[in-house]
Amino acid sequence: LFDQAIEDIKQIQKDARENNKYQDGTIPAWPVIIARLPKGWGGPKFDEDGNPIENSFRAHQVPLNFSAEHMEELPQFEEWMNSYKPEELFNEDGSLKAEISAIAPKGSKRMAANPLANAGVDNSDLKLPDWKEYTTGVTPENRGTEMKDANMNMDMVTLSGFLAGVAKLNPTRFRFFGPDETMSNRLWKLFDKTPRQWMSKIKFPNDALLAPEGRIIDSQLSEHEAEGWLEGYTLTGRVGMFASYESFLRVVDSMINEYFKWIRQADAEPWRNKYQSLNLISTSTVFQQDHNGYTHQDPGMLTNLAEKKQNYIRQYLPADGNELLAVASRALVDRQKINHIVASKQPRQQWFTAEEAEKLVNNGLGIVDWASTSPDGDVDITFASAGTEPTIETLAALWLVNQSFPDVKFHYVNVVELGRLQKKVGPLNDDRSLSDEEFDKFFPAGKPVVFGFHGFEDLIEAIFYERNHHNLHAHGYREDGDITTQYDMRVYSHLDRFHQAIDAVSALKDEGVIDGEKADSFIDDMNKILDKHFEVTRNEGRDIEEFTDWNWTALK
Template identity: 40%
Template sequence: MLHLNGYKIANPTILARIPREELEALLTGYGHKPYFVEGDDPDTMHQQMAATLERCIGEIRAIQQHARERNDATRPRWPMIVLRSPKGWTGPKEVDGHKVEGSWRAHQVPVLDPVTNSKSLKLVEHWLRSYEPESLFDEAGRLVEELRELAPEGARRISANPHANGGLLCKTLDLPAFRDYAVAVKKPAGSYTSPTEVLGTFLRDVMRNNMTNFRVFGPDETASNKLTAIYEASEKTWLAQTEASDADGGDLATDGRVMEMLSEHTLEGWFEGYVLTGRHGLFATYEAFVHVIDSMFNQHAKWLEKAKRDLGWRQPVPSINLLITSLVWRQDHNGFTHQDPGFLDVVTNKSPDVVRIYLPPDANCLLSVADHCLRSRDYVNVIVADKQPHLQYLDMDAAVTHCTKGIGIWDWASTDQGVEPDVVIACAGDIATMEALAAVEILKARFADLKIRFVNVVDLFRLMPEHAHPHGLSSRDFDSLFTTSKPVIFNFHSYASLVHKLTYNRTNHDNLHVHGYHEKGNINTPLELAIINQVDRFSLAIDVIDRVPALRGVGDHAKEWLRGQIIEHLAYAHAEGIDKEEIRNWTWKG
């Protein structure tokens, strides 16, 4: 239904000012069958609206019956109603010589001073009496019996309709065992695979097991994001015309359960409606363009907060699961326009009761996180995972343990067992983790006695204090990871300021030095992009040398070598357009 009352806050509306035939052509082009209800006489309009509603409902039921009885999913032309009535209908027609009903002024408070102006008070009284309250309420102020009987009962009430309280209708997903999709890891950081490609096989079977209450959403990027395996279970929804060439890899079907449209805000609207009516899903999109739905995410998070805190009768609904991929550090061909990891900053502004952020470092961690998120209720879960081949660090048992903790020391990458570390090297994100590990390897080779503690973060909100977020760490637990006095070099996927925001009141915050995206980029090689933003292995190692007192002086020659490596690798990237093989195929030597 489209209600045209002609105006918004202070301007006319576009669709109300174009000719009717043009509006009808527009709506018909959108696939609708428009019916118009127009006028300003209430009695006439009520009868016209009732008749039009009856006709439209009859057409809708006929379309449904035809599709169900004949198994025909051909796109129908659904009826719609265009209601054209005056703005401020039945309100004051004029106030202080200015038109109100049928004007933009009706969007405002029509009478501003009835408390201090007797003329205005009389105007308000005349307006309200025009509704004949004596015929609507009895002497005690209660609605008269005749009108009370019109109110729907039980589930027919708006507030009690199960479709508007989707938790009542929600069915738990039948999830396959995510461990069955594990990537074999013979040794940490010894092999590469695409995390989202692995996830795609898991989501394929989630789809197969839940063909009536699970959908995947994406802006024309399901294949690009390497989730192609999903098409083995269900293809993309397509109700428009098809061509012969579509059969060659088009993956289109009238009953497809993958919703693709190059419009992130439309997809988010579909997804929110889907979960609010009790169904489940996942929305995968490029990291740089998830910002298109910033305000929609904000409003859904606000709704969730109020529903959880203030409306006890609302049943929990499935979470909004956002897979943020095609990440900033692997935009080798798209360049600067596709480099923006800042959605995480937007998410952290919302209530800790409803938002979660996960940065799984590899495919097994991604599987564990995805399973957890799909089982959850009443959250917005943001999962950051790239589609390109990345190093695999943890076998499935270790991945589950690590993700359950959300943050932890990787003993195999540390050299401080049993003693206090000289430095903590921490990281969050796939590329940030690889470059941090490579820095550790360089430092181990150059400074055999250096005691390094390596910390990886999956659940970003573990960085916050426990009183500020349900996932936050106690001060004692945080200090046991990051120490109370040693330098911490933190390599972060996104903007460095976010880590400082989450940790600003921690004991050792003054010694926390965060490396992150600096809004510098172009069509760079991966290492070149890392270097110009100082999240690369060489810059990290230099920072360690500068921050650890024991390395001052003795580390000078190593620093010179590291600076030379930066110059050498940048020159190679500029000359060859790729990184050296030792960088492209780097693995952990231990």
């Protein structure tokens, strides 16, 4: 029966690959063997109390209570082992009988020697286009504004152009996976190069962008299937990406956790080849879910992966389209990693030139001179951010502080790679983790830090806990949300610029850097704006101009 099934599979494959069959939506009749077998079939029949084991829940895990300390069930164990007739399989010295050895697979047909089970037949790097050919056109003059080309304000659209180039250069070794969301996640330009693959009848006009052959697989709304396909594709030597709504990537976090454990253990075996990385994109992110609401708001994958050994994890929080391009070009050729990329799909300001983005991504973080009043010298306070909306709000907050208190010395740190902040000497450390001395260059000891963070606040607080720096004011997701306006989502968690500016000025007042009366006046002004925001959003259902009309201008 098994032999016939294998022959049928080989014939279907030959017809498709050599005879151009099944290209019109006709579905091959794949062989399926259905066997209904008793649980624990062939194992012990009864336990010591006479209860049935075979065909019972008792067959789960270890069916007999048998060990060196408990020999009572030795007869049942011997009966079980003898049922396999070892005398027909082994010689007296324990070696396999010749007739058994003769039917064992040879060479690469052996399970552990099969190249498909050891990073694939072709395990070479992908051919990548130059990501700088797809950049958004940010310059020092237009940074902090929206680009004239509206598509360039949506990072996932920017990425889609680059991925279309990747698909063109790698027609048999790159695939994109998703749970029926690839168009929603705005990978529009990828569809210009390749359709969705769909091995069934295509019904227009209901169906679109489907074909018997394509590099996108996303026609089933199942995160489990999509992530599983990505794993199989990756383990056999190819390279893929899987994009999901951020909150629903949590549906497969246990699958991702098991994959991490597997590559860590495989890495300990010298005969194992280095695998391509598992590339995951969280989009439709927590602070962009004002329209779907609270059920779609969960950045917890960041926390889940931050708890793993960081030499196998790379978590990227690009602030704009150019940083996302630089991150993707790095992730697609990395090895033995789980790359988790948190990316924006909504239109908004763009910040970094291609050269700035490249440097920040290569280093994982950096002090941004144009957003700092003291980039190389002593500071009174540090501003930092990781993520798209956090970057907008933190830059707006430091701008507000600078407009009212131009003498305050600060620098701004843009964090792209979260793992760089992990402690170098510790249970999760990695070669790219910062030493305490390196960390203090970005976050000077004893100086307050206002940090706009994409994830849960306790994650960034935990990262800072073992450092020299406890004067941290974290502004991240606080498990508060609703169906509301775009900026109100940020106010819910105090991520917004006004709450960040209040924290910064309060800290500077406590440090004696700025006058208390002036600080109180500034804080009062910020609270009045927040009161206005509350009234307008609740009564008119829109965001106030203090949010929507702001653009970056040079610091004083």
